[in-house]
Amino acid sequence: MFRFQSFEKKEENFTKKDTPLSSDTNLLIKQLKEIYDHHINKDFCSRTLFANFNKKNVYLFYYASIVNSDKIEQAIVQPLLENDGSSYSNVLTNESLKEIATIEKAIEHINSGKVVLLSEGDQIAYSIDVSQFQHRAISQSENESVVKGPQDAFTESTHINVSLIRKQIRDKQLITTVSSVGERSKQDVTIVYISDLVNPNILKNVKERIENIDTDNVRNVELLEQYLEERPYSIFPSIYYTERPDNAAAFIEDGHIILLMDSSSACLILPVTFWTFFHSPEDRYSRFMFGNFSRLIRFIAFYITMMISATYVALANFHSQMIPPDLLLAITASRERVPFPLIVEVLIMEVAFELIREAGIRIPSALGPTIGIVGALILGQAAVEANIISPIIVIIAALSGLTSFAISDVSLNYTVRITRFLFIFAAGLMGMLTLMGAFLLWFMYAASLKSFGMRFLSPIAPSFKSPKDTLFRKAVRSEIWRPGQIQPKDLKKK
Amino acid sequence: MNPHKLLKTGEMFAMLVILLSLKASDTTASLLAQHTQNAFWYMPFISLLVVLPSILILVHLLKKYEDKNLVQLIEAIMGSWASKVISFMIFLSSFILMGFSYRSYVGQIKIMYFPQTPTLFLYLIFFIIVYFAAKKGWEVIGFTSKIFLPLFIVSTLILISLTMNDIVIERIFPFFGSGKLPILKEGALKGSIFVEVFLITIAYTSFKKTNYFRKGLFLGLAFSTVKIMLFFFIYATLFDYNSIVMLSYPFHDVLQYVHFGALTNIETFFMIFWLLGSFLRYAIYLYLVSWIFSEIFHIKHIESLLLPIGFLGLMVAVISRNVIVSELVFYNSISNYITFFYIGFPILLWLVSSLKGEMIKQ
Numbered sequence: 001m002f003r004f005q006s007f008e009k010k011e012e013n014f015t016k017k018d019t020p021l022s023s024d025t026n027l028l029i030k031q032l033k034e035i036y037d038h039h040i041n042k043d044f045c046s047r048t049l050f051a052n053f054n055k056k057n058v059y060l061f062y063y064a065s066i067v068n069s070d071k072i073e074q075a076i077v078q079p080l081l082e083n084d085g086s087s088y089s090n091v092l093t094n095e096s097l098k099e100i101a102t103i104e105k106a107i108e109h110i111n112s113g114k115v116v117l118l119s120e121g122d123q124i125a126y127s128i129d130v131s132q133f134q135h136r137a138i139s140q141s142e143n144e145s146v147v148k149g150p151q152d153a154f155t156e157s158t159h160i161n162v163s164l165i166r167k168q169i170r171d172k173q174l175i176t177t178v179s180s181v182g183e184r185s186k187q188d189v190t191i192v193y194i195s196d197l198v199n200p201n202i203l204k205n206v207k208e209r210i211e212n213i214d215t216d217n218v219r220n221v222e223l224l225e226q227y228l229e230e231r232p233y234s235i236f237p238s239i240y241y242t243e244r245p246d247n248a249a250a251f252i253e254d255g256h257i258i259l260l261m262d263s264s265s266a267c268l269i270l271p272v273t274f275w276t277f278f279h280s281p282e283d284r285y286s287r288f289m290f291g292n293f294s295r296l297i298r299f300i301a302f303y304i305t306m307m308i309s310a311t312y313v314a315l316a317n318f319h320s321q322m323i324p325p326d327l328l329l330a331i332t333a334s335r336e337r338v339p340f341p342l343i344v345e346v347l348i349m350e351v352a353f354e355l356i357r358e359a360g361i362r363i364p365s366a367l368g369p370t371i372g373i374v375g376a377l378i379l380g381q382a383a384v385e386a387n388i389i390s391p392i393i394v395i396i397a398a399l400s401g402l403t404s405f406a407i408s409d410v411s412l413n414y415t416v417r418i419t420r421f422l423f424i425f426a427a428g429l430m431g432m433l434t435l436m437g438a439f440l441l442w443f444m445y446a447a448s449l450k451s452f453g454m455r456f457l458s459p460i461a462p463s464f465k466s467p468k469d470t471l472f473r474k475a476v477r478s479e480i481w482r483p484g485q486i487q488p489k490d491l492k493k494k
Numbered sequence: 495m496n497p498h499k500l501l502k503t504g505e506m507f508a509m510l511v512i513l514l515s516l517k518a519s520d521t522t523a524s525l526l527a528q529h530t531q532n533a534f535w536y537m538p539f540i541s542l543l544v545v546l547p548s549i550l551i552l553v554h555l556l557k558k559y560e561d562k563n564l565v566q567l568i569e570a571i572m573g574s575w576a577s578k579v580i581s582f583m584i585f586l587s588s589f590i591l592m593g594f595s596y597r598s599y600v601g602q603i604k605i606m607y608f609p610q611t612p613t614l615f616l617y618l619i620f621f622i623i624v625y626f627a628a629k630k631g632w633e634v635i636g637f638t639s640k641i642f643l644p645l646f647i648v649s650t651l652i653l654i655s656l657t658m659n660d661i662v663i664e665r666i667f668p669f670f671g672s673g674k675l676p677i678l679k680e681g682a683l684k685g686s687i688f689v690e691v692f693l694i695t696i697a698y699t700s701f702k703k704t705n706y707f708r709k710g711l712f713l714g715l716a717f718s719t720v721k722i723m724l725f726f727f728i729y730a731t732l733f734d735y736n737s738i739v740m741l742s743y744p745f746h747d748v749l750q751y752v753h754f755g756a757l758t759n760i761e762t763f764f765m766i767f768w769l770l771g772s773f774l775r776y777a778i779y780l781y782l783v784s785w786i787f788s789e790i791f792h793i794k795h796i797e798s799l800l801l802p803i804g805f806l807g808l809m810v811a812v813i814s815r816n817v818i819v820s821e822l823v824f825y826n827s828i829s830n831y832i833t834f835f836y837i838g839f840p841i842l843l844w845l846v847s848s849l850k851g852e853m854i855k856q
Contacts, residue, residue, distance in 0.1 A: 048743070319607070322762040428620060430611070432762060433603060436769040437623035440638070444627055447641075448634040454498070461637035462500035 018102045024476075029059055033056045035107065036061075046055045051080045051119070055093050059118040061106075076115060088119070088126050103471050108186055116212035121132040123475050133157065133262060137165070141244050143406060146314075153243045158190050161260050161267065164245035165192060169252060173197070179207055181224065189224065191261040192248075192267075202271060202452050204255055210355035222265040223341055228259075228268075230450070237411035238451040240269040240276045243281045247281045249355040255488030257414035271452035271457070271486055277412035278302070288475045295472055301406035306416055307411040308400045309346050310423035310435055316342055318431025336432040343428040345389050349397035350421065353381070357401070458485035465491060501701045505636035506694075506710025507717070508643040509778055513690040514718035516775045519745035519768060520598050524738055524774050526726075529680045533585060533671025540720050542683025545837055546770045549715070552840040553708055555757035556698050563619050564695040565789035566678035568839075571847045580839055587737070587832045588783050589803070591686075593810025595779075597632055599772050600811065606763065607744045616814070620776070621808050627777035628800050632700055632785075635777050649767040653823055654728065658704035658751040661731040671735070685833040687722075691715060692836050693755075693782045696789065719843045720769060732805045 022028045029046070036044045043065040051059045058080055061073070070137050070207055075094045085091040096114075100106050106116045106125055111130025138160065139152035154161045162176050180186045189210055193203060208229075213227045221241070227236045242248060243266040248258050253270045259268040269276070278298070283291040315322050316417035318332060324330070338345060358373040363379045376398075400420065407413045419442060426438035461468035464484030468474055484490045505834065526534035552564075559567050564584070569577040600616050608616060628635065669735045671677060729744040732751070741747050745768075749761035784799040793799060 136670060300622060319761040319762040322757075324756055324758075334731040428606070432766060433607065433616075433769060434619060436621075436766055437619065437773060439625050440773050441623065443641075444630045444634050444638050446574055447637040448630045455637070455640065461505065462633075463502055463640075 020102055020124050021100075021106070021118075021125060023121065023123050025059070025118060026058075028118060031103065032061055032106070034101075034108075045124060049077060049080050051091070053080075053085045054119075057120040059120075060115050061110055061118070062115040062130070063110060063113065067115065067130045070132040071132070072115060075130065080247070085188070085208055088117070092117075092126070092128060094128050096127075098127045100125040100127055105192055111186065112188070113235065114298045115394075135160070136265070142408065143410070144236075144242060144244050144247070144281070146280070146285065149282055149285040150244075150246045152245060154245055154248075154260075154267060156263050156265050158188070158260050158262045161229070161245070162190065162192065165249050165252065165258070168249035169194070170244060181210055181213050182215065182217045187218055187261060189218075192252060193251055195462060196256070196484070197253075197490055198257060199255060199487045199489070202255060202454075202486065204364070205452055206259075206270065208220075209258075218261075221259060221266060221268050222262045222264060224259065224261060225268055228270075232453075234449065235267070235410075235415050236274075236446060236449055236456065237306070237415065238270075238449065238456075240272045240382065240409075241266055241411060242269060243267075244281060249278075249279065250284070254343040254482050255486055255490075271309075271454040273485065274446060274456050277409040278407075278471075280408050284476070292472045298314060298406050299471060301403035302416065305400050305407065305444065306420050306423060308377040309350060309396055310404075310427040312396050313343050313346055313424055314427035314431040314435050316429070321412040331390070331392055334392060338389070338390050340389075343424065345393050346396065346424060347421075349389055349393050350400070350424065352383075353397050353401040354417070454485050459483060467493070497702075499700060499702045500633055501636045501706070503706045503710040504638075505640045507714045508639035509636055510694060510714030511643060511692070511718050511721070512639050512646070512771055512775050513694065513778055514688065514714070515721040516768075516771050517687055518722045519743070519772075520595065521742050521825070521856075522684075523589065523726055523729050523744050524742055525822070526680065526684060527735050528822070529672065529736040530677050531667060531739075532730055533669065533670035533677050534735065534738065535666065535730040536723060536849065537677070537681050537684060538687055538726065539720045540678065541685045541687050542606070542715070544682045545685040545691075548837045548840040549688070549691055549711075551779060551844045552695060555840070555843055556695060557704070557708070558847075560704070561699055561844075563698045563700075563789065564692070564750070567695075568686075569845065570777075570849070571843050578790065580842075581786065581834060584692070584839075585786045585790060586782065587828075587835065588689070588779075590805060590810060590828060591689065591832070592777065592779050592783055593807045593841055596776065596807055597811035598825070599776070600748060602743050603769075606743070606761070615786050617808055617812065620773075620849055621804060623773055624776040625800055625804050626781060627773055628784075628804070629797055630778045631797065632697065632781055635774070639774055639778070641772065646771055649764055653748070653752065653764055654724070655730050656754060657732055657748060661728065662734075662753070663731055665731045665734045665759060666727070683830040683833055685837055686829040688715070689832065689836055690779070690782075692840075693779075693786070696782055696785050704735065705725065782806070783807070792798060807836075 022031070026189060033046065038046065041060065045060070045062055045064045047060040049060065050056075051058045060072075067071045076092060079091050079093070083091045089097060098109075100109060100116065101124060106127070109127040110116050113133060114127045114129050117126040117128065119126075128397045128427075135157040138155050139153050140151045145151075147217065148461050152164065154164065166174065171194055171250070171464060173195045174192070176190050176192050178188045178190055181189050189204075191206065198461055205417065209228050210224075213224075215227065216379065218224050218227060225239045225241060226232060242250075248267050252258055254272065256269050259270070265361060268468075280294075280298075283295055284335050285291075335342070337344075352375075359375070360368065360371055376390055380398075384391050404413060404420075407416055422442070423435060423438055427435040446455045447455070447461065455462055458464055459468070460470055462485075466483045466485060467479040467481055469479070469483075475478075480493055482491055482493055484491060511702065515551075523534060524538045530537055530668050555571070556562065556564075556567055562570055565577075565581045566582050569657050571577070572580060591748065600613065603611055603620070604616050606740055610742075630638075694711070698704060698707055701710075725745070727737055728748065732748060733741065733744060738744055746761070749764050750759075752760065754760050766830060780800055781796070784803045787793070788796045788799055
């Protein structure tokens with residue numbers, strides 16, 4: 001154990017140490033080439049030029065696959081060969097020219113798509129940003145589609161994503177800062193916020209948490225989310241994940257913080273409340289009445305998807321007096337030849353629905369409709385005819401499955417689906433007594449959660465000055481406050 | 495004002511209403527009807543009048559001695575030893591009341607919905623749910639109460655509207671039931687209906703502004719009294735007092751009685767809200783009792799006391815085997831005795847405090 005620890009410590013020293021650049025340029029070049037395994041690493045390039053202005057040899061290092069080669073020719077090679085000047089900053093007029101003093105920095109810059117330039121005899125290197133990571137073009141939002149509202153979605157490039165946000169918020173205080181994450185592979189996390197709105201404590205907390213992530217590589221925001229959240233085992237999400245720039249912009253304007261990374265076509269929004277997950281951007285784009293109507297429908301769907309199976313189990317098993325006699329007789333008659341207990345029947349159908357759903361996501365899109373027909377129609381029909389399940393269970397499971405699609409947010413959708421099973425088990429134990437107990441505890445758990453210091457059920461309880469945009473919303477023009485629960489610097493909207 | 499505290503008037507109102515108004519659903523109505531016959535429906539008002547001066551005095555003292563909760567206030571006024579005695583009396587009485595009403599609620603669940611389930615099993619389930627609910631802490635209980643209260647009120651309104659057709663107003667006469675004197679006597683004795691108002695002052699300092707606490711307290715008190723009286727009025731006019739004396743749980747009989755069109759048995763619908771309410775009520779109760787205990791003995795973690803105190807309360811509930819004995823004899827006499835204590839101690843505090851003030855002035 002002791003040896004293991006000391007070994008770890010040594011290694012840490014080795015990686016954390018800052019090595020100043022050697023004045024012996026040949027040695028330095030050799031070192032760099034060794035670090036990058038130059039002889040086998042094919043896209044690592046090193047070039048030698050003769051600079052015109054100081055008559056010295058200049059060495060360039062970069063990864064060919066992640067830089068724009070035209071830009072290298074125009075911004076580096078041509079000026080060095082032809083231009084006159086007194087120093088590198090005069091000759092290389094690119095805006096991103098930076099001085100580097102350590103090998104570690106040089107490595108970091110090469111890895112992130114910059115050209116590192118060594119000048120013979122100098123102890124300082126220069127880096128010029130010529131990176132060109134390949135990415136998709138902007139496409140339509142597929143997972144959070146709306147009928148009324150902008151259609152574009154984020155793509156896998158921070159540059160483009162920030163531009164999509166800036167297009168909607170022309171505010172001089174809209175800040176994009178960068179924190180790096182990861183030990184071995186340093187990735188940039190872009191933090192976007194409006195500096196005279198954001199709550200500085202939350203911002204500090206977020207930055208600290210990003211800095212404290214202790215792992216080799218965090219590739220994208222989907223993984224970053226799991227490194228940032230406070231309760232990894234909770235069934236409730238505490239960070240909102242969206243691929244819509246208009247959604248992100250709306251949250252930024254309320255004082256929230258957005259995190260972007262280069263290889264994700266989505267952003268993270270924090271802090272959030274339950275209502276963040278419950279809402280859809282379209283609720284605001286639709287007029288007051290229409291938006292609230294769809295909220296009402298969604299709330300009913302939310303209730304049905306979580307509770308209907310459990311309620312059925314509780315009513316049919318423990319409180320059958322509640323069911324009108326005719327319906328009760330029909331249920332009993334249809335269950336007569338079914339060999340399983342009611343709760344098993346319900347579980348069979350719920351699990352079957354989850355199976356179809358999971359298979360539906362993984363299946364190649366050409367086969368999609370087939371699985372729907374085979375799974376839903378034929379299997380369901382056959383199962384009823386074979387007396388494995390009773391027809392009413394098909395209705396119940398179909399209802400609870402269908403309504404779950406009204407919860408558009410991916411994370412909350414999982415919460416609801418897991419909760420549904422918890423409630424079914426609770427209802428199977430002692431009917432309404434345990435079902436309501438489970439519901440109360442589930443609810444209180446939600447009420448006790450915090451997302452970056454913000455209570456999950458605010459602004460209802462605890463109450464704050466806010467646009468009162470919770471289950472229903474007010475007319476847009478009568479919203480006066482920003483959400484007070486995140487304590488923005490400027491609470492008043494108008 | 496404390497920016498780190500989040501509880502406001504709404505939470506206080508909700509918690510007090512849940513604590514008090516659920517009494518409309520237990521045996522209180524039946525206990526009152528034993529002695530006062532059909533005057534029982536306005537007895538809560540008489541009881542309120544009896545305890546109101548003490549409540550006002552207590553709130554006045556709390557306001558005067560800023561930033562002190564019930565136990566700290568008693569300690570500040572009465573000194574170390576006397577305060578320990580009074581505070582412990584408060585704890586003991588509330589603890590025993592908790593045990594008894596615990597029994598009463600589990601009894602209701604058993605008789606109305608699970609007659610074949612072993613009582614002990616029901617106790618355990620009830621206890622587990624209440625314990626974990628209370629363990630979430632005072633603030634979360636407050637938030638939950640606040641969000642659930644509208645549901646309770648809506649379900650109450652639905653229930654009241656369903657009973658409207660069968661009410662016979664004439665049943666409230668003779669207005670003074672068994673006679674004016676017995677009514678006043680019984681009303682005074684049952685001041686303990688409002689004992690939770692005294693207990694909740696332990697949470698005086700847990701609100702964003704103490705003003706929120708006072709506002710919530712008086713609004714909640716008024717609302718709960720009206721709600722209890724409204725329910726008692728419905729029992730009196732729906733069943734007449736003779737039946738109430740016989741019925742242990744008139745609330746559940748109302749639930750059994752009402753119907754909604756073709757749905758003849760809708761008690762399960764109302765049972766949902768009643769269950770949620772009683773879980774929450776017990777979570778609040780358990781938390782308050784543990785809080786009082788922790789303040790008396792300066793124990794920091796209230797949450798670690800919930801399990802032992804809750805479990806001992808469960809034991810109190812299990813001891814008496816018979817509903818009639820436990821409700822009509824024990825609970826009745828205990829609630830009569832403690833009324834004097836709760837009316838008395840704020841007055842004592844006030845006297846000592848003003849005497850002390852006089853002495854300091856001199």
